[in-house]
Amino acid sequence: MSTTGAFTFQLAPSAKEGIVEDENTIGRGEWGWIDRTGDFGDSKKHLMIYARCPDCGILSTLWREGSPPGHSHEIGATGLVSPSIQCPHQGCGFHTQPSTLAGFVELRK
Numbered sequence: 001m002s003t004t005g006a007f008t009f010q011l012a013p014s015a016k017e018g019i020v021e022d023e024n025t026i027g028r029g030e031w032g033w034i035d036r037t038g039d040f041g042d043s044k045k046h047l048m049i050y051a052r053c054p055d056c057g058i059l060s061t062l063w064r065e066g067s068p069p070g071h072s073h074e075i076g077a078t079g080l081v082s083p084s085i086q087c088p089h090q091g092c093g094f095h096t097q098p099s100t101l102a103g104f105v106e107l108r109k
Contacts (some may be wrong), residue, residue, distance in 0.1 A: 002055060002093025007085070009051050011103035018105030020050075029054035031062070031101045047107055049075065051085070056092040062101075065108070079104030 011018065012032040014025035020032030029052065036046035049063040062081060063072040074082050084097035 002095070004093070004095055006098050006100075007054070007096035008100045008102050011101070011105075015105075018103075018107060023050050023059060026050055026052045026059060028052050028057050033105065033107055049101070051101070053087045053089065053092060053094050055094040056087060056089045058087060058089040058092070060088055075101065075104070077104070077106055 007029075009029055009031040012020050012026045012030040014020055014022070015032045018033045019035055020026055023032070023034055026032050031049060031051040034048045034050055036048060037044070040046060045065065047065040048061050050059055051062050052059050061072075062085070063075055073085070076082075079101035081099040081101060082097075084095060085099045087094035
């Protein structure tokens with residue numbers, strides 16, 4: 001069954017101050033910050049917000065620091081995500097709005 005309508009992603013229990021050390025610890029229906037600083041051959045800060053689809057389990061990037069306009073979701077200070085979240089996995093019907101990141105920790109500057 002496909003999840004539609006309002007949905008709240010829970011903060012991954014492995015997160016410390018919102019940051020998850022290993023994205024593989026983000027469970028279905030959970031979210032977390034990932035710090036990729038140093039992973040791209042530079043010293044620039046690379047923060048990303050990942051969420052795992054509760055239906056099919058695919059991990060997706062919701063927001064990425066430095067992403068061009070329109071390539072990331074907007075996430076408000078309370079964790080409200082816009083536009084709607086639709087799973088990119090073909091055949092998965094997960095499509096929710098509004099979507100919220102419970103326990104949202106603001107790390108963007």
